[in-house]
Amino acid sequence: MKRFPAFEPRGVIPATLLAFRDDLSIDEGETRRHLRHVGAVRGLSAITVNGHASEVHACSFEEQKRILAVSLEEVGDSLPLVNGVYADGGLEAARIARMAAAEGASALLVFPQNSMSMGGQLRPEMALDYFRRVAGETDLPIILFQYPMGTGLGYPFDTLMKILEQVPSVRAIKDWCADPALHERHIRTLQSLPRPVNVLTTHSAWLMASLTMGANGLLSGAGSVVADLQVALFEAVQAGDLVRARRINDRLYPMQQAFYAPPFLDMHNRMKECLAMLGRLDRAVVRPPLMKLPPAEIERLRAAMREAGIAREGALPMAAE
Numbered sequence: 455m456k457r458f459p460a461f462e463p464r465g466v467i468p469a470t471l472l473a474f475r476d477d478l479s480i481d482e483g484e485t486r487r488h489l490r491h492v493g494a495v496r497g498l499s500a501i502t503v504n505g506h507a508s509e510v511h512a513c514s515f516e517e518q519k520r521i522l523a524v525s526l527e528e529v530g531d532s533l534p535l536v537n538g539v540y541a542d543g544g545l546e547a548a549r550i551a552r553m554a555a556a557e558g559a560s561a562l563l564v565f566p567q568n569s570m571s572m573g574g575q576l577r578p579e580m581a582l583d584y585f586r587r588v589a590g591e592t593d594l595p596i597i598l599f600q601y602p603m604g605t606g607l608g609y610p611f612d613t614l615m616k617i618l619e620q621v622p623s624v625r626a627i628k629d630w631c632a633d634p635a636l637h638e639r640h641i642r643t644l645q646s647l648p649r650p651v652n653v654l655t656t657h658s659a660w661l662m663a664s665l666t667m668g669a670n671g672l673l674s675g676a677g678s679v680v681a682d683l684q685v686a687l688f689e690a691v692q693a694g695d696l697v698r699a700r701r702i703n704d705r706l707y708p709m710q711q712a713f714y715a716p717p718f719l720d721m722h723n724r725m726k727e728c729l730a731m732l733g734r735l736d737r738a739v740v741r742p743p744l745m746k747l748p749p750a751e752i753e754r755l756r757a758a759m760r761e762a763g764i765a766r767e768g769a770l771p772m773a774a775e
Contacts, residue, residue: 465499468677507675
């Protein structure tokens, strides 16, 4: 397994899905096939595992460790791996961070603690302690996952700045603030700091608009299906070629509308169904509390893929863009 000691979180970073058998056990063979398919996309900066997209909320610590190990075996020689740190307390988060570093991850994606939704925004010292505990276990770069303020889990701007000042291993944020004005403020402020912090957008429902604000990358579960289009869009925006960017965005739009429709929690469920229809996964099984999508919604996903020009053999070649 190759090491990536100088990895900087930026560019296009898909978050991959996790395949399950009908008995809800992890299907390692299909998970490996999915990782190989995503990892073969030209232009990626890294791949994220053990995140929302892989249903980390329904996976034990031991399963998360195995998922990281399998992912490193499949794509760890060609791409850095970002490992999610999803926990509801600082001690468990530190244990996951320690495991990820020992296994060979190149960075950590640190989720907020769900317990913070009950007024934690009024206690910034709790967030600071959480990140200090994670950073105390490893010198791996940390990507802070910024949630919408309305969830109770987003970090107020002043708290965010304190974390960045006091925990220097936070090298990027995955920005899901869901507020375009605040998102632009994050981009302009964080990427201009004396020690710049990259903004990786995860506003995948309005990705082109977000990227044109100047985000240095994106981290998105939709990359499990359309990573090639995300790379093409990012590169077009970086090159200032808005004509090409709009053309690519026209293909992404129907998928974005389908993935991020209500209920929002089914977004990765929908992506998994698309991979099954494309023949990239054998089946679209999800763990509780997620449940199988109804047939009518699966047909809407099929129609969205047709509109986007995505066929069973995969997305159209980028040369056609």
